[in-house]
Amino acid sequence: MRSSLPHFLFRLTALLALSACASAPKPPSFAGKPVTVYAAGDIADCRYRAPQDSGAAATAMLVAAGLAADPGAIALTLGDHTYPVGLPAEFNDCYHPTWGQFRERTLPVPGNHEYYTAGAPGYYAYFGARAAQEQGGYYSVQLGKWHVIGLNSALDGAGAEAQLAWLRNDLARHPARCTLAMLHHPRYSSGGHASNPAMAPLWQELAAGGVELLLSAHDHNYERFAPQDAAGRRDDALGMRQFVVGTGGAMLTPVRLDRPNSEVKDNSVHGVLRLDLFDTGYTWEFLPVASEASPPFTDRGASTCH
Template identity: 75%
Template structure:
């Protein structure tokens, strides 16, 4: 691991054994704080990001994907049951099998067996996304256009393919409504590539409205997306994008998995936190009745003395 890549944590000036204990905890993968008041059960930890591996200008071992992979790998070592959610655009520029084998595999491929993926638009720049489906195999559910659901602890987790259009998109929507009806969990998470709402350069994606409506109607708590190469957290919103702290769905955009970062527009409605200057991953601790989040940033290569960006909080399921 090159020294210029390290976990970006702000460490207080502590002496002796206290300093050593702090550093060990950081290198062990940012151990979770005590459960927030009212949360139940041992949490299942998830690491999530999209827009990951681009080796056009750097070798894999010195790429942004290598830096974020080290964050994830450290977390997985500390939490053997933890999983990884990838939010699309795994490789650049066009998602070929060679990009997966030569750029993604040496970095995020190290934890492929613990990864639940979803495809992005760059995978489909090679028609049919053969690189993506060959690399992830049965996990990507190619026979069903890449959408599926699984159970992680008490959480129902849904992966959607936001690149589908026409009849194939209609089939996914019908499947989603049926899946939500058959799995009425207290806590549900959905993830895909194109965000419904975003302050990033691509802005929001109106074609996601039917899926967002179905997810909101189904009581989904948490939504993750990528596509814009930045980090953004939204307040809980209802089916029409109106803030609803009691019953709304919170969306995170986490397009900071290793590819170049991009400019942001003016803040979208209900945007609560934004950052487009730090690569990193989102850590979620999924309790039986709620979740905590923390953005884990890669340190700046050009100015490692600058305190790392972070964003953290907790929300109960509804």
């Protein structure tokens, strides 16, 4: 494990120092100027459409507008950046013309489609140092007052065990009031892939470490869960809230289940999740591609860090 942040994270720190106030109203109880992030996974699929006509192009416009308005804002990508198998050509020919325009302001995590090509060479070559390949594809950074953890949910066996040990150590070394984690496979989901028991060890470690937010994708829909504890029981006081944001551009898929503690779910429109990360809490808003539905689905709210 490296003891210092890679160079690109220092560049992000410089960007954050320039950050302007977010345009969303600031809840009176929240302190400090927020760091704004735009998040989604399951993004670029050009098998049936040219890049400029793809769902990824439409969601990239939402992110690009937000980044242009705020020099400190960044994008969080939640895996399955390209389809079908994560080849370098898919990143260069489909992802790059859309979400690639803000690659230098992106924190990524890999999904299963990247690993459909053994070792995920397209993903690691495209994102370079920010993908943390030499550390198994997982890492952590500081965004304002928030500690942010990127995890590789495609690992198994010894790799998964090493990641879990690293995560336990990272949480112990960074006892922040507000922590956000992101990975591709959700622990809980009402979508077609359903909940993923293999994510239980990561979920339990994150919940025990006091993590506030967990962002995921994999199912091609949007879903927001109430805060839950390490065992998946609702806990509004100390629980971790999970979002599924698999709406980055790939074909949307049905919501087949009704998981306990699921508060909102939708598969009608592509879009991205905007989070304004204040010193003591956060606001969220799902930003839809307005042309896809009338009226377009959205979801917004706020919560304090526990």
